[in-house]
Amino acid sequence: MGFPRKSLFLLLLLIFFTNLDLAESASDYATLVYKGCSKETFTDPNGVYSQALSSLFGSLVSQSTKAKFFKATTGNGGQTSMTGLFQCRGDLSNSDCYNCVSRLPVLSDKLCGKTTAARIQLLGCYMLYEVVGFSQQISGMQILYKTCGGTNAAGRGFEERRDTAFSVMENGVVSGHGFYATSYQSLYVMGQCEGDVGDSDCGECVKSAVQRAQVECGSSISGQVYLHKCFISYSYYPNGVPGRHSSSSSASSSSSNSYSSSSSGNKLIPRHQKR
16 A cells, blocks of 8 residues: 655654664663754744643653554644654563653754654654644655664675575564564664554565665664664674573553564564564
8 A cells, every 4th residue: 555655744854863872772772863853943922832742742751651652633623733653662661661752852842942843763762743734745765864883794794694684574574563673693683663554564664774774884783774664773793692682572561552572482583562
């Protein structure tokens, strides 16, 4: 069916970057990856927009205690309403998801101010919002941010091993319904799609992100590619994947918007959780 081209995010936005260590962990989920702020601000003499935005943030943060993905709209209808969403990385616990998401409203105000649309991406979660009716056309595979590590892998065979891990991940995000991570021969790879993206579209989005990483990062030992509707990351550890990435972790929730989990002890060690 393909991605809808009507988006919650502006095509014309300013993206600013921060350098970061690409080895994700529960301890660094609050690291800023990028911010995207629209060029337009809203005039709000009566505080209507501010109230709607505050209500939206409150709704999103409260849902992050029990869901990994949630969308909401607040306001009195029409162009004084705000719509937005948050998503947490599929391997975060409910408490880490909440701790991550709860930082985003303050960061949004600090980094973007009262703009008509904004997106703040941390390593462990992101949040975006816009004034209702202010959408622009953007593809789900539009690239938002890409970074490659400054060190190249020594020796031969690295790209072949990485591409094998990528291939497993591409299949894994489909069977895992939107999130998959695995370690393979000193590599750790992860892929995730936005929570309401169908399995087929998710696979295509992740495949597009993988192709960008292969071409643009080459033999770099790490990389991250964020598209509008999905992201991938990979890290190479010459001395072996650290313990926090070497086995699966389990989490469960009663929310239909959360991820349940399953694990495997095979040579390719996946961590995938369903929406």
